[in-house]
Every structure is written in structure tokens, then in C-alpha cells.
Amino acid sequence: MHLENWDDLKFVLAMKRHGTMSAAARYLNTNVATVSRRLERMSQELDLPLFEKRGQSFVSTSAADRLAEVAEGIDHRLRTEIGSLRSLDTDVRIPLEISAPPSVHIHFLLPRLPEIEELFPNVLLTLTDKALAQGLGEADIQIRVDRPEGGRLKARKFRDYALRVYQGADHVLDGEWIGLSNRYPDADLLRTIYRDAKERPRYRVEEMPLVLQLIRMTGLPGILPDFCVGPRDNLVASQLEGNHLPGELWIAYHETRHNDATLRAVVEWICRHDLPAGTA
Numbered sequence: 001m002h003l004e005n006w007d008d009l010k011f012v013l014a015m016k017r018h019g020t021m022s023a024a025a026r027y028l029n030t031n032v033a034t035v036s037r038r039l040e041r042m043s044q045e046l047d048l049p050l051f052e053k054r055g056q057s058f059v060s061t062s063a064a065d066r067l068a069e070v071a072e073g074i075d076h077r078l079r080t081e082i083g084s085l086r087s088l089d090t091d092v093r094i095p096l097e098i099s100a101p102p103s104v105h106i107h108f109l110l111p112r113l114p115e116i117e118e119l120f121p122n123v124l125l126t127l128t129d130k131a132l133a134q135g136l137g138e139a140d141i142q143i144r145v146d147r148p149e150g151g152r153l154k155a156r157k158f159r160d161y162a163l164r165v166y167q168g169a170d171h172v173l174d175g176e177w178i179g180l181s182n183r184y185p186d187a188d189l190l191r192t193i194y195r196d197a198k199e200r201p202r203y204r205v206e207e208m209p210l211v212l213q214l215i216r217m218t219g220l221p222g223i224l225p226d227f228c229v230g231p232r233d234n235l236v237a238s239q240l241e242g243n244h245l246p247g248e249l250w251i252a253y254h255e256t257r258h259n260d261a262t263l264r265a266v267v268e269w270i271c272r273h274d275l276p277a278g279t280a
Contacts, residue, residue: 168219
């Protein structure tokens with residue numbers, strides 16, 4: 001591989017993260033033809049295939065996985081160095097992206113944004129929804145369900161929680177229920193607790209906050225993390241055997257960011273200011 005083409009690595013990383021040439025092109029602010037050309041050039045220089053077309057998406061080969069890992073390390077190391085340089089000038093904002101399930105944003109981060117603005121006035125914070133526990137992607141910090149396995153990630157536990165079936169306080173269970181979108185592996189997890197539930201839900205929605213809103217509107221049972229439910233929601237945990245599935249939320253970031261003072265300070269602040277369930 002020629003040294004002058006090392007920046008082709010960012011195209012491999014974008015394809016690995018986004019799965020399609022159009023999505024990679026949007027992220028890189030370029031066009032599909034450029035993405036295709038740069039990937040093809042690197043593939044020819046290596047004499048190895050990098051991505052295989054499957055349906056509408058591309059699946060990375062082992063060669064692309066290894067190159068993407070190198071590129072990701074460079075990406076996060078650059079973010080650390082740029083953040084360090086910008087921190088010397090109080091008038092320059094340091095961008096920081098936190099990805100998390102929507103319910104985590106709503107119940108743990110959004111209520112505390114005024115405080116984080118006061119403590120870290122030079123941080124330009126972006127909150128990105130990511131419900132499924134995947135890699136970091138473009139995020140600097142990820143709050144995710146369960147501890148990450150493998151990869152070059154530093155991780156620490158944020159908090160324990162429990163999944164429970166909740167219903168309207170006046171609702172009588174009749175087999176109807178609310179489920180998540182089928183894109184979730186545990187879309188029908190409720191039925192492992194509510195065994196008399198009908199085979200298919202009355203409604204399906206995309207995210208946990210919508211489950212909460214729909215339970216409040218209809219009274220129908222749905223499964224929620226306990227931290228989502230507060231006294232003003234007028235919901236109760238359903239009287240069902242085994243209505244307590246323990247889980248964990250973890251905070252993760254790339255190992256190359258361990259010396260990033262701003263990132264570490266934000267992580268420490270999130271962990272020190274955990275809110276009790278139901279107070280948001």
C-alpha cells in the first residue's frame with residue numbers, strides 16, 4: 001500500500017460503521033462514486049476483498065475489520081489531541097457525542113443538561129439515540145445495555161436496573177399488550193413474564209419512551225426499565241410471577257481516549273450524578 005493513500009482508511013471505517021455506500025458518503029460529505037473508487041483502490045493495492053455485497057448492504061471481510069480497527073484507533077486518538085488543543089482556548093468548543101438508548105437520554109442526561117453546561121461550558125454536546133448495544137460508531141462515549149465484550153473499549157458500570165411489566169393502575173389484564181419493533185431481538189420479551197399474553201401485541205412501537213407513553217394512554221401492559229417509571233405516571237408493576245429481569249447499564253469509550261481529560265471528566269460526572277429510579 002502506498003503511504004500517500006493512507007487516508008483511504010477513513011472510507012473503510014465509514015463503510016464498516018454505516019453498511020452502505022450512500023450512508024458512508026453522507027457521513028464523509030462526499031458521493032457514492034468517490035466511496036466506491038477509494039475502496040476499490042485500497043482493495044486492489046492489498047489484493048484482498050474488503051466488502052461483500054449482501055442485499056442492500058455490504059458486509060466487511062476480515063481484512064476490512066482489521067483495517068477499520070486501525071482507523072478507529074487513529075480517529076479516537078485524533079479526537080483526543082484535537083480536544084486537548086482546543087481546551088487551551090476557552091472560546092473554542094470541544095465536540096463530544098454521547099450515544100445511548102432514548103430512555104437513558106430522557107431519564108439520566110436531559111434533566112442534567114443545565115448542570116453540564118455550567119460545569120463544562122466549552123463542551124459542544126451531541127446526544128445520539130442508539131438503542132441496540134453495538135460498537136461506538138462515531139460516538140465518543142456510549143451508554144449501553146450490558147458490558148461490551150471484546151474490542152478496544154474501556155468500560156465501567158453505570159447502574160443496575162430491572163425490566164418489569166407495567167400497566168395502568170386501573171387496567172385489568174386481558175391478554176392484550178404492547179410490544180417493541182421486531183428489529184429488537186427481545187421484542188416479545190414481555191411474554192416470558194406475562195404468559196397469558198396473546199401471541200401478537202395490540203401495538204408495536206420503536207422505543208421504550210413510546211412504550212411508556214402508550215401504557216399511560218391505554219393502560220395496556222408493556223415492559224419497561226424501572227428507571228423510566230415515576231410516581232406521576234400512574235402505572236403499577238403487573239402482579240405476575242418473575243416480574244423482575246435484572247440488567248446493567250455500562251459506559252464505554254475507546255481505550256485511546258483514556259487520557260482525554262475532557263472525556264474522562266464528563267464520564268466521571270455522569271457516574272457521580274446518577275439519579276434514583278423514577279425521579280426524572
